Amino acid sequence: MVNFVFKFFIAISCLLIFRGLLAEPLLDGADFDYGEYLSGQCLTCHQSSSDEGIPAINGAEALYIAKKLILYKNKELENEVMQLVASALDKEQIASLAIYFNSLEK
Amino acid sequence: MNNLSRRSFVSFALASTSLLAMPAISTGSARPKVVVVGGGAGGATAARYIAKDSKGAIDVTLIEASKHYYTCFYSNLYLGGFRDYDSIGHSYDNLSANHGVNVVHDWAISVDSAARKVRLGSGATVSYDRLVLSPGIDIKYDSIDGYSVEAQTKMPHAWKSGTQVKVLRDQVLSMPKGGTFAMVPPPNPYRCPPGPYERISMVAHILKERNPTAKIVVIDPKNKFSKQGLFMAGWEKHYPGMVEWIDNDTHGGIKNVNPETMEIETDLDTFKADVACVVPAQRAGAIAMNAGVTDGDWSPIVPASMQTKADGNIYVLGDASVASAMPKSGFSANSQAKVAANHIRGELTDSRVFPAKFSNTCWSLVATNDGIKVGANYKAGEEKIEVVDKFVSKTDEGNAKRKKTYEESIGWYNGITTDMFS
Numbered sequence: 231m232v233n234f235v236f237k238f239f240i241a242i243s244c245l246l247i248f249r250g251l252l253a254e255p256l257l258d259g260a261d262f263d264y265g266e267y268l269s270g271q272c273l274t275c276h277q278s279s280s281d282e283g284i285p286a287i288n289g290a291e292a293l294y295i296a297k298k299l300i301l302y303k304n305k306e307l308e309n310e311v312m313q314l315v316a317s318a319l320d321k322e323q324i325a326s327l328a329i330y331f332n333s334l335e336k
Numbered sequence: 337m338n339n340l341s342r343r344s345f346v347s348f349a350l351a352s353t354s355l356l357a358m359p360a361i362s363t364g365s366a367r368p369k370v371v372v373v374g375g376g377a378g379g380a381t382a383a384r385y386i387a388k389d390s391k392g393a394i395d396v397t398l399i400e401a402s403k404h405y406y407t408c409f410y411s412n413l414y415l416g417g418f419r420d421y422d423s424i425g426h427s428y429d430n431l432s433a434n435h436g437v438n439v440v441h442d443w444a445i446s447v448d449s450a451a452r453k454v455r456l457g458s459g460a461t462v463s464y465d466r467l468v469l470s471p472g473i474d475i476k477y478d479s480i481d482g483y484s485v486e487a488q489t490k491m492p493h494a495w496k497s498g499t500q501v502k503v504l505r506d507q508v509l510s511m512p513k514g515g516t517f518a519m520v521p522p523p524n525p526y527r528c529p530p531g532p533y534e535r536i537s538m539v540a541h542i543l544k545e546r547n548p549t550a551k552i553v554v555i556d557p558k559n560k561f562s563k564q565g566l567f568m569a570g571w572e573k574h575y576p577g578m579v580e581w582i583d584n585d586t587h588g589g590i591k592n593v594n595p596e597t598m599e600i601e602t603d604l605d606t607f608k609a610d611v612a613c614v615v616p617a618q619r620a621g622a623i624a625m626n627a628g629v630t631d632g633d634w635s636p637i638v639p640a641s642m643q644t645k646a647d648g649n650i651y652v653l654g655d656a657s658v659a660s661a662m663p664k665s666g667f668s669a670n671s672q673a674k675v676a677a678n679h680i681r682g683e684l685t686d687s688r689v690f691p692a693k694f695s696n697t698c699w700s701l702v703a704t705n706d707g708i709k710v711g712a713n714y715k716a717g718e719e720k721i722e723v724v725d726k727f728v729s730k731t732d733e734g735n736a737k738r739k740k741t742y743e744e745s746i747g748w749y750n751g752i753t754t755d756m757f758s
Contacts, residue, residue: 267690270385270674274667274695275751283747310727311697311711311744317725318693318713 265330289336375400378470378653378669385677416538447627471621479617481592490595515610570702620656639716660720699745707742
């Protein structure tokens, strides 16, 4: 029994590591033009340079933006406005926003 | 070269240059023309996005009478002393300098939708391929017996920012000790649903500091209001005993107001005020009425594009539109403007048109560092703009969270005004 549990544990660990190595690229399906359109929703609040009250996101790393949006979508980061915004974004939209904001000057 | 031949030569030269520079534009020698009427959250945003994103392929004219725009949002914070007046004023200079928008400071008087022309106060006409109307609200002065254009000096509505808010602030600051401030909020639907209640909070904030024995009475034509639980808990916490809110069922209806005696008469009682803010019912700005794109007081729109149901060449944004579930707010107008801008570019330059996506958040300030908010996502249904998801602040959240919400609202103010005017 112990042996079985051990093997099971090893198998699960390998699976998780394998999945990690082959992690679905967060920026797959990114569409620059779509990102530009969707960014309009963000730019009602996010300024290009000032962090006062709401952080600036222009020029941020694309993966950083995508990961943050996923965390808000999963309600793992707090802020009702951002949770609401992210909840309405699918994977392609998140990727599109990430590459678009990354392209903007800080 | 006589005048006629000189003109012909210039026309030929311009046409040749345009054809060489922009051969892809379907209208031939001239760029497609968009005229935007109204330079607020809807109009300024639409003009900026169409000009910016079309990269000069569309000729954009913005018609706005005022040279400086004083935002309605945050005008309550000016009233409460949290902002100075200049900080809520913005110029249109960057729209011309950065994006090539032709800004014309004039009134749009009428629309000839068959000829696709807008007539201005100066008598000049401006042609359009697509027209965006974002005129905001007009006050229905005759919706309250006794109220009038003249009465607004004595009983300011202060619902369109600008000098009216200055008048109201001066009146509150010079109110007699222990006096009464009366507020008559508007009936639904109206611009900025939480606005009257944020205003009450800001007046209470001033009175608590300068005139703590004064009272505020709210004579509401409604039985409930936006963020009601949050506001009422806030009034009790910060201004205990100062604010009395009377709903329509209790007072039985507002019969009339008298600016000379400063009285507000209801079925229940006659209230005498030292300062009164009276906000009548509202309707779409006159140019939307004139253009023939309204049904009743407001303009029905196609949710996917913000085109009017009456005329596909005319779009109506913001307060003047029937946006169904979306409140009449600056945030909503800004959101709708981007949907319209994307659609107009697609129609005029064959650029890609993406599905409509709308959102809104309304922040309100109850007291120093006590900010609250309500927000929602929306989608374009067949007939109406529909709510997808929403949130509202909680009554039991801590002081730190409320302070952060207020700070967030400052970020939003800077963000939206940059999005409109930079």
